[in-house]
Amino acid sequence: xxxxxxxxxxxxxxxxxxxxxxxxxxxxxxxxxxxxxxxxxxxxxxxxxxxxxxxxxxxxxxxxxxxxxxxxxxxxxxxxxxxxxxxxxxxxxxxxxxxxxxxxxxxxxxxxxxxxxxxxxxxxxxxxxxxxxxxxxxxxxxxxxxxxxxxxxxxxxxxxxxxxxxxxxxxxxxxxxxxxxxxxxxxxxxxxxxxxxxxxxxxxxxxxxxxxxxxxxxxxxxxxxxxxxxxxxxxxxxxxxxxxxxxxxxxxxxxxxxxxxxxxxxxxxxxxxxxxxxxxxxxxxxxxxxxxxxxxxxxxxxxxxxxxxxxxxxxxxxxxxxxxxxxxxxxxxxxxxxxxxxxxxxxxxxxxxxxxxxxxxxxxxxxxxxxxxxxxxxxxxxxxxxxxxxxxxxxxxxxxxxxxxxxxxxxxxxxxxxxxxxxxxxxxxxxxxxxxxxxxxx
Amino acid sequence: xxxxxxxxxxxxxxxxxxxxxxxxxxxxxxxxxxxxxxxxxxxxxxxxxxxxxxxxxxxxxxxxxxxxxxxxxxxxxxxxxxxxxxxxxxxxxxxxxxxxxxxxxxxxxxxxxxxxxxxxxxxxxxxxxxxxxxxxxxxxxxxxxxxxxxxxxxxxxxxxxxxxxxxxxxxxxxxxxxxxxxxxxxxxxxxxxxxxxxxxxxxxxxxxxxxxxxxxxxxxxxxxxxxxxxxxxxxxxxxxxxxxxxxxxxxxxxxxxxxxxxxxxxxxxxxxxxxxxxxxxxxxxxxxxxxxxxxxxxxxxxxxxxxxxxxxxxxxxxxxxxxxxxxxxxxxxxxxxxxxxxxxxxxxxxxxxxxxxxxxxxxxxxxxxxxxxxxxxxxxxxxxxxxxxxxxxxxxxxxxxxxxxxxxxxxxxxxxxx
Numbered sequence: 001x002x003x004x005x006x007x008x009x010x011x012x013x014x015x016x017x018x019x020x021x022x023x024x025x026x027x028x029x030x031x032x033x034x035x036x037x038x039x040x041x042x043x044x045x046x047x048x049x050x051x052x053x054x055x056x057x058x059x060x061x062x063x064x065x066x067x068x069x070x071x072x073x074x075x076x077x078x079x080x081x082x083x084x085x086x087x088x089x090x091x092x093x094x095x096x097x098x099x100x101x102x103x104x105x106x107x108x109x110x111x112x113x114x115x116x117x118x119x120x121x122x123x124x125x126x127x128x129x130x131x132x133x134x135x136x137x138x139x140x141x142x143x144x145x146x147x148x149x150x151x152x153x154x155x156x157x158x159x160x161x162x163x164x165x166x167x168x169x170x171x172x173x174x175x176x177x178x179x180x181x182x183x184x185x186x187x188x189x190x191x192x193x194x195x196x197x198x199x200x201x202x203x204x205x206x207x208x209x210x211x212x213x214x215x216x217x218x219x220x221x222x223x224x225x226x227x228x229x230x231x232x233x234x235x236x237x238x239x240x241x242x243x244x245x246x247x248x249x250x251x252x253x254x255x256x257x258x259x260x261x262x263x264x265x266x267x268x269x270x271x272x273x274x275x276x277x278x279x280x281x282x283x284x285x286x287x288x289x290x291x292x293x294x295x296x297x298x299x300x301x302x303x304x305x306x307x308x309x310x311x312x313x314x315x316x317x318x319x320x321x322x323x324x325x326x327x328x329x330x331x332x333x334x335x336x337x338x339x340x341x342x343x344x345x346x347x348x349x350x351x352x353x354x355x356x357x358x359x360x361x362x363x364x365x366x367x368x369x370x371x372x373x374x375x376x377x378x379x380x381x382x383x384x385x386x387x388x389x390x391x392x393x394x395x396x397x398x399x400x401x402x403x404x405x406x407x408x409x410x411x412x413x414x415x416x417x418x419x420x421x422x423x424x425x426x427x428x429x430x431x432x433x434x435x436x437x438x439x440x441x442x
Numbered sequence: 443x444x445x446x447x448x449x450x451x452x453x454x455x456x457x458x459x460x461x462x463x464x465x466x467x468x469x470x471x472x473x474x475x476x477x478x479x480x481x482x483x484x485x486x487x488x489x490x491x492x493x494x495x496x497x498x499x500x501x502x503x504x505x506x507x508x509x510x511x512x513x514x515x516x517x518x519x520x521x522x523x524x525x526x527x528x529x530x531x532x533x534x535x536x537x538x539x540x541x542x543x544x545x546x547x548x549x550x551x552x553x554x555x556x557x558x559x560x561x562x563x564x565x566x567x568x569x570x571x572x573x574x575x576x577x578x579x580x581x582x583x584x585x586x587x588x589x590x591x592x593x594x595x596x597x598x599x600x601x602x603x604x605x606x607x608x609x610x611x612x613x614x615x616x617x618x619x620x621x622x623x624x625x626x627x628x629x630x631x632x633x634x635x636x637x638x639x640x641x642x643x644x645x646x647x648x649x650x651x652x653x654x655x656x657x658x659x660x661x662x663x664x665x666x667x668x669x670x671x672x673x674x675x676x677x678x679x680x681x682x683x684x685x686x687x688x689x690x691x692x693x694x695x696x697x698x699x700x701x702x703x704x705x706x707x708x709x710x711x712x713x714x715x716x717x718x719x720x721x722x723x724x725x726x727x728x729x730x731x732x733x734x735x736x737x738x739x740x741x742x743x744x745x746x747x748x749x750x751x752x753x754x755x756x757x758x759x760x761x762x763x764x765x766x767x768x769x770x771x772x773x774x775x776x777x778x779x780x781x782x783x784x785x786x787x788x789x790x791x792x793x794x795x796x797x798x799x800x801x802x803x804x805x806x807x808x809x810x811x812x813x814x815x816x817x818x819x820x821x822x823x824x825x826x827x828x829x830x831x832x833x834x835x836x837x838x839x840x841x842x843x844x845x846x847x848x849x850x851x852x853x854x855x856x857x858x859x860x
Contacts, residue, residue, distance in 0.1 A: 045540060046544045051546065148845075299686075300626050300687045389625070390628075405512070
């Protein structure tokens with residue numbers, strides 16, 4: 001369509017300009033705001049300009065200002081309260097008669113500027129401290145952890161297997177005397193290769209043995225942490241949901257009966273609200289799964305909960321990907337497939353040499369979509385397990401939420417959010433770059 | 443259709459939308475104040491109370507905002523945007539202190555309504571010697587038990603740990619689950635660990651808290667940590683078999699149906715259980731942690747409070763203060779007790795019409811057999827993360843007792859360094 005210059009200007013003002021300003025307002029601006037906050041120790045509730053000052057603190061500020069005009073300005077808005085000897089910001093200004101008016105934004109900014117000139121602000125910049133702390137956050141980073149196997153409240157184990165005894169206990173003891181003591185009390189039985197506790201122990205020996213076991217019997221396990229779980233979730237979710245979606249799309253692309261009905265059925269989970277999906281599945285996990293599988297605890301089990309979460313996410317997400325793959329399959333010209341059939345190509349040859357290369361654009365979109373969605377997954381985990389048991393199923397966004405809103409560490413949480421943003425940009429960027437290059441090659 | 447027609451249509455549409463939004467604002471001449479609350483069990487009752495209040499004060503209208511589970515999130519987000527509701531329902535202690543410290547709350551110390559509150563309740567809202575909220579209801583955490591089931595098996599409510607063990611043994615023998623469990627979400631276990639900790643520590647709690655806040659000491663200091671984790675192990679051994687899958691709703695259902703004879707919960711859960719099964723006959727006792735009956739005290743304290751926002755306009759603040767004043771009138775107390783089923787904090791309130799568990803709570807309060815909610819005084823991150831998650835991780839075998847204590851100590855120290 002050819003439009004006149006005037007027409008172009010009209011559409012620019014009507015549609016593009018609002019879109020651009022909204023984009024700046026709701027995306028660019030918050031992004032930079034977020035990066036700014038990630039360098040602060042803001043706790044989330046302290047307002048930008050302090051609401052109150054201790055008496056001497058405020059008087060100190062006035063002295064430091066050394067500028068009567070500014071001091072008067074501050075005094076106008078901070079009024080002294082006798083009862084608790086505080087200077088309080090009056091949010092409502094009474095000027096002459098009539099209704100009081102609210103403090104204007106301009107006045108707020110002016111107050112902020114004046115306070116800043118003497119280095120008073122309620123939000124402190126702490127440089128990279130938030131990012132450094134992330135490395136020490138034992139919930140966040142994957143790490144090896146000593147898991148102690150013996151609890152001083154337990155009875156002494158009477159039998160320990162040979163391998164466990166050597167690896168988890170003997171190797172951890174360096175002192176020869178302690179080793180001897182241990183080997184004296186646990187005797188090796190070669191016939192079934194186990195170490196067995198001596199029959200009669202004195203009180204003293206028992207206490208000593210308990211303290212040795214308590215401190216030296218451990219194994220090292222990898223705790224995936226928040227990052228580890230996010231990567232686990234992303235890997236399996238991307239892999240399984242794409243595989244399932246592609247399989248379904250290939251099946252439903254044939255001339256089978258009821259294919260439209262089946263298509264809508266597989267797409268249905270995507271239409272239902274995620275909260276309802278989570279409710280539905282928590283009932284399934286509690287009432288139906290134990291009957292089928294014989295395992296009674298799913299979402300409450302630290303071992304199975306991560307897999308259960310992935311399962312629900314795949315079930316919920318693959319319908320959408322299926323639709324994209326189906327659309328891709330339908331753009332493949334039927335003649336091409338027919339010709340290859342005539343030429344004697346087997347079904348798998350048709351699949352790998354004709355359909356898949358032509359589906360590459362669909363792969364690009366689906367991978368991008370599922371990658372970025374899995375890296376920032378939140379709602380399904382929140383509704384299913386709330387990140388529990390413990391921290392086992394906490395992805396980064398849930399962790400950010402917990403840091404910010406449950407533990408009052410806004411600055412720290414924002415730093416994590418900035419990190420997540422970078423991770424997503426990096427991973428999806430690499431993926432898009434690689435796949436687009438392949439597409440061009442074709 | 444002509445091009446200009448389309449354009450003018452679009453333009454008028456936009457103008458109408460813009461005009462509409464401006465017009466709807468500033469229509470009323472009444473003072474409208476907003477009350478923000480999180481207690482989802484009193485939705486209808488709050489509406490009734492608002493109506494009753496507005497009838498008395500026709501020039502004020504009360505807008506109710508209910509945010510049940512994430513109230514603090516919503517509140518903080520609103521405050522970060524420079525906006526706050528006029529009346530805010532807050533949890534006692536740390537929530538009040540936190541907002542008072544940031545300067546969001548009005549100092550209520552000299553308001554006449556505060557002199558009507560029982561003395562013991564005021565510590566929960568007093569920050570640096572000034573009261574910043576009105577304590578509204580008392581709640582306890584302990585064992586809610588099914589009296590009919592206890593009678594059936596000829597059991598007495600236990601007062602020592604040994605007695606509790608016997609009760610559980612008898613119940614188990616008769617195929618009744620001793621405790622309806624709730625392990626799927628972490629808050630209940632967080633309450634449990636701090637309840638046992640406070641009960642074991644007894645009078646040592648307050649000096650210990652001071653030491654912790656000074657950066658000294660450890661969670662294990664005032665108690666024998668062996669006992670603490672022994673009791674958690676005991677509790678774990680006596681809850682419903684699939685407690686790891688159970689949510690609050692399922693816990694209530696299991697208790698209300700008589701499947702389990704007891705539940706360790708706050709008294710706020712009683713309402714849900716009795717609503718499921720109105721025939722339920724319950725009692726409320728403290729959780730015994732030692733074999734000395736005099737150590738067995740109820741963990742009871744102020745639960746919710748009403749605070750006023752310091753940035754409300756003077757007219758709204760006046761109206762909000764009027765509402766707080768009205769809450770102490772006999773009419774409001776009656777509604778609070780009979781309809782909301784909450785134990786009021788006002789002096790000489792009449793609670794004779796309340797159900798037995800509430801009477802039990804008041805009895806323990808009057809006898810002075812209570813411990814304060816120490817967990818409300820922990821730094822927020824310590825209770826929300828270290829205690830709740832730590833206890834859950836211990837129960838699921840992800841962390842050992844010493845790791846839990848160490849993690850609580852580390853978190854506490856980190857919070858104190860700020």
